[in-house]
Amino acid sequence: MKFLVTGAAGFIGYSLIKQLLEKGESVVGIDSINNYYDVQLKYSRLSGLGICQSQIKPYQEIKSEKFKDFKFIQIKLEDEERLKELFKKEKFEVVLHMAAQAGVRYSITNPKAYIDANISGFLNVLEACRHHPVKHLVYASSSSVYGANTKMPFSTQDNVDHPVSLYAASKKANELMAHTYSYLYGIPSTGLRFFTVYGPWGRPDMALFLFTDAILKGKPIKVFNYGKMKRDFTYIDDIVNGVLKVAHLPPKGIKEQKIGKELATSSNAPYKVYNIGNSQSVLLMDFIKAIEKATGKEAELDMLPMQPGDVAASHADVEDLFEDVGYRPNTPIQQGINAFVEWFREYYKI
Template identity: 55%
Template sequence: MKVLVTGAAGFIGFHVVSKLLNAGHFVVGFDNLNKYYSTQLKYDRLAQTGILKHKVLNNVEVQSETYSNYFFIKMDLCQKEAVVQLFETHKFDIVIHLAAQAGVRYSIQNPEIYLKSNVDGFLNILEACRQNPVKHLVYASSSSVYGNHKKVPFSVKHKVDTPISLYAATKKSNELMAHTYSHLFKIPTTGLRFFTVYGPWGRPDMAPSLFTDAIINNKPIKIFNNGKMKRDFTYVDDIVKGIIGISKHPPVAKNKKPPYVLHNVGNSKPIKLMAFIKALENNLNIKAKKMFLPMQPGDVKRTFANVTSLKKAIGYKPTTSLNDGVKAFVDWYVDYFAEKNTKNLEKEIQEN
């Protein structure tokens, strides 16, 4: 298959690209490499797939040094003409759209960025798919669309008309926009509502990284809602399994319904936040200092995925236990940042 992965330098995007490349698919990745969090982490992810930082230029395709079947381009979703041109050039079979402005709390202070990237940018992807038909558009939605839904586990059959953050509202908008294009132009679209993803190469603004950094540096970790939170923590390999698995099964129009579907992708086993912290402590062999705080605006108290529809579609079954997943994450985190600190020290010695 010829696959486009947007957000290819992101946490989930990097893992999806790696899996596709190792399976022998031709992949084009793009990412705007914005500064929402460390661009160096994004470049380091790219380096794992053979894309070297010094070769990356705006709107110029770079071929991987490791994989002959991988090309990367630094480009923004909002560059409509460039996006459409990319589609015209490559004639993609499948588009896996993961690029977005992430972060629930950040959306409260910076709403304009979310509308531009998550709504305008997604419209450009839909338009490119309309002008250059693809076999399947798979796009990232989010468990945040459920808000504080009372009924659990969260099901794609539940109404999600009451988002409690702008980030969630943009993701719900994506689902509505995809439905419209599936209806009008028969584009097969699948929206995936991801539940709290963690693992190696994870985002530094997410709880696993924030907690781990604080614990290692003997600083208190901020625990909101006084620790009375549950999250459907899902290891990144299980998320990727769902993404790539469903990408091979585009929805089909039937009974006057468009080729449009939604799935939850989660572990379907909510874990108490304090249990996750305990797993971090055990793997780091350090006791965390804890600062208990009230609930934050935009946060939800619990997430719990009903993955029945994805299981029925592709036999989806997450297999990574919490202990195994946290160990893999902690091992990567310690190695990665220890190496960074060593490099910084070497640089200081050379300069002095």
């Protein structure tokens, strides 16, 4: 099939494209390559896909030097006309929308960036899918939508009307927007609530990257909520495998689903939402110990209070994903951290 992957230079987008190309699929990747974090890391990811940094210019199509069925275009999601032209030309069958303005804390100080990329940008993707129909739109949501919820594990049947950051609110808005377009225009759409994704080529603003970097340099790490945080850390390969399994199973709506499926995330529209998480809530201090083991160095801890927009814990219920798709993530935390630290040392020549 022919795939569009947005956020191609990002952590998850890059990892998805790599596996799709290895499976022999045809892929177009787009990314704005903004400077939210180190752009050189983004260029390095693209280099691994055969895209030369020196050739990248806005709106210019670049063919991969490594994969014959991949090409890349630097484009902003906010550019509605360019996006529609791309859909008209390429006639995509599946859209994997991974692009977004990421980061919970950044949304406290830069709210407009989230409205532009996550709301206006997603609307443009939906409009493009409306006017140039696709077989399936799969988009990245986030465990952040559970916000102030305290019942664990988080289930897709839970109410998610209490976000605690604009990032979370934008992701919840995406789910509502997708349902509207699925209902009105019959666009099969699936939202995937990712739980704290980590692994090789990960984002520099995430805890694993920050902690590993500081520990290897002998600098203190910032431990928020005095180490009492819990997260459902999910390895990148598990996320990619889940996305690709879901991508081949577009939802059909409740009328064509089996009896007993009338749940909160079911609808007469071809629409579905799933959690993708490791189904284990790991204490932050245990996470740090796993990094210490992988690096062979002890961390110096700077214990700090909870930050605005953060939640104390996350834990994914993935039973509906397993029931419908037959998949659940299972990479042990130590194994995943070991792989990241090995990549980190190699990439930064440490």
